[in-house]
Every structure is written in structure tokens, then in C-alpha cells.
Amino acid sequence: MGTVDLPPAVQMALSLATALGRGHGIIVDVQPFLLQGETLISVWIGLVVRTDGRRYRWVVPGSQATRGRPLWTWAKKPGRAATRLAAEYEQLRTQPVAATVLGARC
Template identity: 45%
Template sequence: MFADQAPCITPVHRAEIAAQDLAIALARYNIPADVHVLWPDQAQVSVYFGLLVHTSGYRYWWIVAPSSAERRKPLWTYADDTATAARRLAEHYRELRTRPVEELLLYGQLLADVILENVDVAPV
């Protein structure tokens, strides 16, 4: 590569960089998060039971398990920037930590679910 050329950022790099940025921003809220790149143009950030964030590098989106008190359906939500995503995820994280894990496992999206939905598995 020549000194006057900018490095090429591929979709996989863009998604992974955005996911890493989100994990760093969540750490500022004392929220641990794991980054996973499962597809060439998408990365996932596992935040908590039932709280899995997807990113293409341009936007973040996630599903929040339904709350019997507030809503009966899962909440699909998104953010266009890292700071907004981290702030909103911190709010969801605090709320989810007050709920029984069994409820979150029943209604939330897990990393394992996403992997199994998108991987060809031969029957045994």
C-alpha cells in the first residue's frame, strides 16, 4: 500500500469496528459485552441474556424481550450512532437485570439462536 492511499475498509471490517466501538462504549457504563463476527457484513454484540445487538457498521439494532407490565410484544429498536446505542442499551440492560432469567430466555434473542438459525446443520 502506498503512503498516500487510505486503507480499504471492507463491510466485515466496518461491522467489526462498529461492534468493538459499541463494546467500548458499553464498558463506560460498566456493562460487559462480547463481540462476534458471524457473517461477512454483520457483527453481533452480546450484552445480556436476551439482549443481542446486530450491526452492519452503519446502524445498530436489537430486540428487547416483552415486559408484562409495559408491553406484551418484543420491542424492536435501533440506533444510528454508537453513543445513542450504548445509552439506550444501558437502560435496557438495567431493566433486564431486574427480571427473571427464565423470562428472558423464553422471549429474548440469544447469540446461540442466531447461530443455529443461520448455520447449515446436518441431522444426526
């Protein structure tokens, strides 16, 4: 049986999914976004990561409400990204979903 060569963005997304699952018990949804050559990783409502195969980037939840514009952050290593995302995930899980959707931390 032959191997399938996955695009770098998909490989990187799967590495993050593994790091989040094994290291933090967080199950994510991985979706290739083929038009842009990126892959999206949905961690929680309001916490979506994008990767182009070189780095992970996401908007810090709640930053729009406090700064008036989104604050983007990034990481290159799946373990480092997973640690930071797990902290955001835990914080988001403790607040009402409506607060997340409306962009304000409670």
C-alpha cells in the same frame, strides 16, 4: 508493525463495546458473523445487538410477549445505542433469567 483494517461492522461493534464498557460498566461479547457481513454484540441474555457497519439494531426485550411479535429498534451512534441498551440491561438484570428466556417481563 502494520495496521489491520477491520470490516466496518466489526469497527462499529467495537465502538459500541467501548461505549458500554466505559460509560456504563457493561462488558459485552463481540462476534463477527461473517456469512452476513454483520457483527453480533451480546449484552445480556435476550439482548443481542446486530450491526452491519451502518447502524445498530436489536429486539426490545419482552416485546414478543406483549405485542405478539418482536419490536426492532435501532441507533446509528454508539453513545446513543449504549445509553438505550444500558437501560434495557439494567431492567433485564432485575428479573429472573427464566422470565427473560420465556419472553415475559416480571
